Amino acid sequence: MTDVSPLARPFPALPAISGVTPRVARAHYKTWDRCDLTYVELSEGTTVAGVFTRNVCCSTEVEMGRESAALGKARALVVNAGNSNAFTGFRGREAVEQICDQVAAHLGCTPSDVFVSSTGVIGVPLPKDKAREGVAAALAAEPCSWETAAETIGTTDTFAKGATSSAMIGGTKVQLAGIIKGSGMIAPDMATMLGYIFTDAAIAPALLQQMLSAANKRSFSCITVDSDTSTSDTVLVFATGKAGNVPLVSMDDPGADAFQAALDDICLQLAHLVVRDGEGAQKFIEIEVTGAVSDASARKIGLSVANSPLVKTAIAGEDANWGRVVMAVGKAGEPADRDKLAIRFADKWVAQAGLAVDSYDEAPITAHLKGQDIRIGVDLGLGEGRATVWTCDLTHGYISINADYRS
Amino acid sequence: MTDVSPLARPFPALPAISGVTPRVARAHYKTWDRCDLTYVELSEGTTVAGVFTRNVCCSTEVEMGRESAALGKARALVVNAGNSNAFTGFRGREAVEQICDQVAAHLGCTPSDVFVSSTGVIGVPLPKDKAREGVAAALAAEPCSWETAAETIGTTDTFAKGATSSAMIGGTKVQLAGIIKGSGMIAPDMATMLGYIFTDAAIAPALLQQMLSAANKRSFSCITVDSDTSTSDTVLVFATGKAGNVPLVSMDDPGADAFQAALDDICLQLAHLVVRDGEGAQKFIEIEVTGAVSDASARKIGLSVANSPLVKTAIAGEDANWGRVVMAVGKAGEPADRDKLAIRFADKWVAQAGLAVDSYDEAPITAHLKGQDIRIGVDLGLGEGRATVWTCDLTHGYISINADYRS
The missing domain is CATH 3.60.70.12 (L-amino peptidase D-ALA esterase/amidase)
Incomplete structure (x- = not known):
């Protein structure tokens, strides 16, 4: 066990x-x-x-x-x-x-x-x-x-x-x-x-x-x-x-x-x-997507972020690597406009209108990432569609559990 | 480095x-x-x-x-x-x-x-x-x-x-x-x-x-x-x-x-x-899909297997857990009939027509999985569609590299 x-x-x-x-x-x-x-x-x-x-x-x-x-x-x-x-x-x-x-x-x-x-x-x-x-x-x-x-x-x-x-x-x-x-x-x-x-x-x-x-x-x-x-x-x-x-x-x-x-x-x-109780989970991650063209589109974008191994390992590493969130939004196959996209951790916007915010200060983000409950926000700036999805981080624990499950 | x-x-x-x-x-x-x-x-x-x-x-x-x-x-x-x-x-x-x-x-x-x-x-x-x-x-x-x-x-x-x-x-x-x-x-x-x-x-x-x-x-x-x-x-x-x-x-x-x-x-x-040179890769995996309804469908099914963390960790663990291949075929969203599906490792069929083959012997499969080049075959039994895709296994190395990339 x-x-x-x-x-x-x-x-x-x-x-x-x-x-x-x-x-x-x-x-x-x-x-x-x-x-x-x-x-x-x-x-x-x-x-x-x-x-x-x-x-x-x-x-x-x-x-x-x-x-x-x-x-x-x-x-x-x-x-x-x-x-x-x-x-x-x-x-x-x-x-x-x-x-x-x-x-x-x-x-x-x-x-x-x-x-x-x-x-x-x-x-x-x-x-x-x-x-x-x-x-x-x-x-x-x-x-x-x-x-x-x-x-x-x-x-x-x-x-x-x-x-x-x-x-x-x-x-x-x-x-x-x-x-x-x-x-x-x-x-x-x-x-x-x-x-x-x-x-x-x-x-x-x-x-x-x-x-x-x-x-x-x-x-x-x-x-x-x-x-x-x-x-x-x-x-x-x-x-x-x-x-x-x-x-x-x-x-x-x-x-x-x-x-x-x-x-x-x-x-x-x-x-x-x-x-x-996700296998190997160390952090509980909530991803709130707003401004999508529809609720269904927001959910697909949220799950694209939630399923990205690179986002999940960044959270595991307590690394404020918001560029990986951008990548995951972009690969979802849903309507998105890079230059309207905004990303936040907890309540702090880190990127808006297609680039990092001018006053970007990583310290409060890093402090948030050291906690157990992580909140990521994605605003598409396109419409009224919204969804919230939940996932956990991807850790060595997941690999250990699943590379050795049947034996 | x-x-x-x-x-x-x-x-x-x-x-x-x-x-x-x-x-x-x-x-x-x-x-x-x-x-x-x-x-x-x-x-x-x-x-x-x-x-x-x-x-x-x-x-x-x-x-x-x-x-x-x-x-x-x-x-x-x-x-x-x-x-x-x-x-x-x-x-x-x-x-x-x-x-x-x-x-x-x-x-x-x-x-x-x-x-x-x-x-x-x-x-x-x-x-x-x-x-x-x-x-x-x-x-x-x-x-x-x-x-x-x-x-x-x-x-x-x-x-x-x-x-x-x-x-x-x-x-x-x-x-x-x-x-x-x-x-x-x-x-x-x-x-x-x-x-x-x-x-x-x-x-x-x-x-x-x-x-x-x-x-x-x-x-x-x-x-x-x-x-x-x-x-x-x-x-x-x-x-x-x-x-x-x-x-x-x-x-x-x-x-x-x-x-x-x-x-x-x-x-x-x-x-x-x-x-x-995939991050953390220890094994090179080839997935050959045949019998799909089209080549495009075969590619999607192949990539569903190739992207499954559970398949990739099983290969990392040299575990002949072919049930995970079944799962990944089934989740691809493409036409598949569970009871026509066949799975092989290297040239050995492990499952056919919806269940394990009668004479299933894990020993040669396990020997194959100990090698560096892994071959998985999936036959849908539905049509002429085929595709081959390639991936690597998912290991602790991937987690280490990506939980600590920017710092």
């Missing part, structure tokens, strides 16, 4: 969500001394929405999860850690179907009510016997804490990640609790990593999907660790309806805006935690 | 090109003990063609070079090392205009006959006084060897890079000599880095441009070190016409095919040398 990320956050106090019961067990997917199978039971009537990787070489879990999420109902979630089961063909599919069948038989539901995720090494079929025994052990296990569940879904993660938020729907308070894992192969394209959000709110599946897609666009789709889009990325929201609110079916319903805000909030918290 | 790349090649014997005279001098752009200004004089009647970065934040040198190349004639080339003069606004432009004027006055030509390139740190205007004295010193210097010129255009390069080729046009032998520099911020988009090719052939500028664009597509546009596209990338070909061949004006002329082949050859040699 690597050392805990210097950007780690303590696991917060998460509320119990009525209708949601997590359990963990040891499936021994790898020769490690830890739980590696998480099972979350959901009460009858739970609705679900999901966003998934757009990597065309996605795993069976993603394919089946996408189909099942479209049906809108859920009874259980199973998460395997240590083996992604991606690119394993029919053998991998058989293992996932076996898990769905086993859980469905136990709960008396249909297999499509069971959602399975797996992360870890690509190309090794999930061993069916280990999965069967692991699921059986989890079904018989005592309920566990959110923190234990968050630890158990992790792989190269260095700390357990969770978040909570709440909203009032009519006169009813609804709660949200979420857990998530990273922490390499993170460049969400529509969705990212494995993230699970549970709420006791009652929400129709179509609306839940609409809300999750909107929240995802402003959170998971705006982070990157290493520009590599995983084959297994999945974010699911489960709504048990146990809070007893009048069920939400449209954005016009009272309380829908409040729930959207709470969902946005928890998604952003979880997304930030993934960046904070 | 970093250690010489383990992938370095000795500087080859390059022929003198009639009508081409290189000289070098010290402009003292940085506090270093080396020549950092290269001046190449070209005989009257020299034609020129160029390809340039598509980074929209390109340098003044690139802007002016693009305009001058369109005029098709050249008398001199000046290359500054240690300062890219990019993103320096009107101050940077004044410095380049001064250089062009100074050389034009000396040669009695127009300023647009003088081509200037600069690489190094972005955002610091090229100091005009140093440039003036450096150019004056170079104009008065003794002619130098190709190797000295190749050394002098370098910045973070660890070895001097040059190549040669030749062709028969009618009964006349024409020769080509080229020098090039890298070695970070290398992800050519139309052109790359600073590369200069000199030939004594007589070729009309429009045809020369057409030939260079074609050669570029198969060479410089198919390499990447770190996915970061420079603001200064430039490749120029100068043809003095001193060989005395019947001037080529169209691809239908006798000898045009032979010259295209010689130009392709020298461009590919130079492109490979840049990869071999």
Whole structure:
């Protein structure tokens, strides 16, 4: 296990969500001394929405999860850690179907009510016997804490990640609790990593999907660790309806805006935690792009900066090398005018109108770069488009972790 | 100075090109003990063609070079090392205009006959006084060897890079000599880095441009070190016409095919040398993509693999983690069918039809990965599109060089 990320956050106090019961067990997917199978039971009537990787070489879990999420109902979630089961063909599919069948038989539901995720090494079929025994052990296990569940879904993660938020729907308070894992192969394209959000709110599946897609666009789709889009990325929201609110079916319903805000909030918290556990990360970097021709253009420019190895290594080196930001803006393939471009670190503009500011003083920039939380601003001077994206620096730690991952 | 790349090649014997005279001098752009200004004089009647970065934040040198190349004639080339003069606004432009004027006055030509390139740190205007004295010193210097010129255009390069080729046009032998520099911020988009090719052939500028664009597509546009596209990338070909061949004006002329082949050859040699001097490179990686829906699609998929930090770190770690190749194919945004995809290392297929081959034996793959020259094959199984791209691995050396570049 690597050392805990210097950007780690303590696991917060998460509320119990009525209708949601997590359990963990040891499936021994790898020769490690830890739980590696998480099972979350959901009460009858739970609705679900999901966003998934757009990597065309996605795993069976993603394919089946996408189909099942479209049906809108859920009874259980199973998460395997240590083996992604991606690119394993029919053998991998058989293992996932076996898990769905086993859980469905136990709960008396249909297999499509069971959602399975797996992360870890690509190309090794999930061993069916280990999965069967692991699921059986989890079904018989005592309920566990959110923190234990968050630890158990992790792989190269260095700390357990969770978040909570709440909203009032009519006169009813609804709660949200979420857990998530990273922490390499993170460049969400529509969705990212494995993230699970549970709420006791009652929400129709179509609306839940609409809300999750909107929240995802402003959170998971705006982070990157290493520009590599995983084959297994999945974010699911489960709504048990146990809070007893009048069920939400449209954005016009009272309380829908409040729930959207709470969902946005928890998604952003979880997304930030993934960046904070980016492989080898020493610095948390926020890149705010303004003045682009559109929000979509701003996001592409932001991600071009966030994915630039030269920008990321400069931040790692605490080097105010803003020219690399200029380069990354210019290579994004989006409208930009060199002579209108402005760059800032924290709140200090270092370059404006195509060249360094006259009074450029590097001292306050360098002081800012010595901190853990780095803020870069890019103003295109072209329009009203804006986006904020988040990433971490690129360090020797990333190389060490990834040049030696499988062995 | 970093250690010489383990992938370095000795500087080859390059022929003198009639009508081409290189000289070098010290402009003292940085506090270093080396020549950092290269001046190449070209005989009257020299034609020129160029390809340039598509980074929209390109340098003044690139802007002016693009305009001058369109005029098709050249008398001199000046290359500054240690300062890219990019993103320096009107101050940077004044410095380049001064250089062009100074050389034009000396040669009695127009300023647009003088081509200037600069690489190094972005955002610091090229100091005009140093440039003036450096150019004056170079104009008065003794002619130098190709190797000295190749050394002098370098910045973070660890070895001097040059190549040669030749062709028969009618009964006349024409020769080509080229020098090039890298070695970070290398992800050519139309052109790359600073590369200069000199030939004594007589070729009309429009045809020369057409030939260079074609050669570029198969060479410089198919390499990447770190996915970061420079603001200064430039490749120029100068043809003095001193060989005395019947001037080529169209691809239908006798000898045009032979010259295209010689130009392709020298461009590919130079492109490979840049990869071999990629920052921190320990391995030279060739990625051959076949079975794509088009050649363009194959190139995009190849570059997605070549730019993946997880693929590059796996190769650095000599780890046969082919699942990362699958991931990188899947994230490319190009047509791919997971269940038709096949991956090989060297000539050994490791995965076919969407899963590991039955008889998969990692031993020969691991042996291949211990070598310096790594070959990866990707077959999409969809069509006839193919491309080959080249890159290097991502190592601690890259982090060390780039986290500490400016200081």
